Amino acid sequence: MASTDFTLRPVGVVRTRFEDLPSTPTQASLQRDDEGLLELDPRYQDGLDGLSGFSHAWLVSWLGQASDLEFTPALRQVPNPLRDQQREVGVFATRSPLRPNPVGLSLVRILGVEGTVIRFGGVDLLDGTPILDIKPYIPSIDVPDEATRQGWLDDVTG
Amino acid sequence: MASTDFTLRPVGVVRTRFEDLPSTPTQASLQRDDEGLLELDPRYQDGLDGLSGFSHAWLVSWLGQASDLEFTPALRQVPNPLRDQQREVGVFATRSPLRPNPVGLSLVRILGVEGTVIRFGGVDLLDGTPILDIKPYIPSIDVPDEATRQGWLDDVTG
Numbered sequence: 001m002a003s004t005d006f007t008l009r010p011v012g013v014v015r016t017r018f019e020d021l022p023s024t025p026t027q028a029s030l031q032r033d034d035e036g037l038l039e040l041d042p043r044y045q046d047g048l049d050g051l052s053g054f055s056h057a058w059l060v061s062w063l064g065q066a067s068d069l070e071f072t073p074a075l076r077q078v079p080n081p082l083r084d085q086q087r088e089v090g091v092f093a094t095r096s097p098l099r100p101n102p103v104g105l106s107l108v109r110i111l112g113v114e115g116t117v118i119r120f121g122g123v124d125l126l127d128g129t130p131i132l133d134i135k136p137y138i139p140s141i142d143v144p145d146e147a148t149r150q151g152w153l154d155d156v157t158g
Numbered sequence: 159m160a161s162t163d164f165t166l167r168p169v170g171v172v173r174t175r176f177e178d179l180p181s182t183p184t185q186a187s188l189q190r191d192d193e194g195l196l197e198l199d200p201r202y203q204d205g206l207d208g209l210s211g212f213s214h215a216w217l218v219s220w221l222g223q224a225s226d227l228e229f230t231p232a233l234r235q236v237p238n239p240l241r242d243q244q245r246e247v248g249v250f251a252t253r254s255p256l257r258p259n260p261v262g263l264s265l266v267r268i269l270g271v272e273g274t275v276i277r278f279g280g281v282d283l284l285d286g287t288p289i290l291d292i293k294p295y296i297p298s299i300d301v302p303d304e305a306t307r308q309g310w311l312d313d314v315t316g
Contacts, residue, residue, distance in 0.1 A: 005167050007165055008165075009259065044233060047248040047249040047258070049234060049251060050248050050252075051250050053251070053312075054251065054306075054308055060263070090206045094208075095296065095299070100202060101166045101167065101218075101290045103166070103291050105293060136250075136309065137306065142265060144265065150212055152211055154211070
């Protein structure tokens with residue numbers, strides 16, 4: 001098993017209207033009309049060339065309020081849709097922000113790119129959340145070409 | 159601009175038949191029938207509970223052959239589909255593995271979970287690639303509910 005640790009440096013930060021976790025939507029897609037800004041570190045500006053041609057992008061974010069390896073999130077957690085049942089599932093079967101590596105994945109709509117600022121729709125990130133990467137959304141590689149099953153989520157949503 | 163660096167620790171490693179980069183498919187979805195194994199660090203085993211109920215998952219991987227911050231990938235690159243034209247676009251408008259933070263995102267089919275080993279279909283990762291996170295694929299949050307545009311990629315694929 002690899003024992004090396006890896007180091008990441010934020011490439012930017014998001015500005016949203018959500019200043020505390022309880023008020024922040026749990027998924028960007030559930031808040032599609034809300035707008036946010038991604039302020040890119042100017043040294044990466046050339047990397048944005050061509051992004052505005054895409055309608056959607058993934059924001060890979062750093063969700064670590066506790067940004068060190070001493071914080072250990074629970075490996076079994078109760079996701080929001082299972083709160084009534086108080087049913088726990090493994091963290092790798094959830095989209096919980098409290099993960100062994102607190103890396104977030106948000107699908108957002110690209111509304112505009114001006115200089116080093118990306119205006120986006122669909123906000124599930126706290127104001128000030130560091131961004132690690134931006135990837136264009138490409139349906140041919142990001143959508144399965146077969147039927148999907150959603151395990152415990154199918155149980156509650158039918 | 160945030161100046162802090164963040165540290166990640168792999169939660170597992172993949173075993174695939176691809177032992178050098180030139181032979182490795184560029185996207186998991188292009189190699190859907192190929193199978194790989196994810197060997198999870200046993201300390202995270204409880205986190206897998208419930209994952210086998212999902213048909214697909216995201217593997218968040220560490221693509222850094224040069225796993226330090228000294229390596230600086232080009233901010234403009236020629237993606238494979240634009241090689242004939244030798245046309246460069248910004249790295250954040252591509253899925254190139256050479257990124258400011260070399261974090262990969264692969265959509266895979268879950269074929270089975272036994273103990274700490276996940277058997278998956280759809281391989282775009284080199285044998286031995288460290289895995290940072292596993293997230294269930296959830297169409298309601300991972301698929302836009304509107305038409306999409308793929309910028310430069312639409313130009314070449316029509």
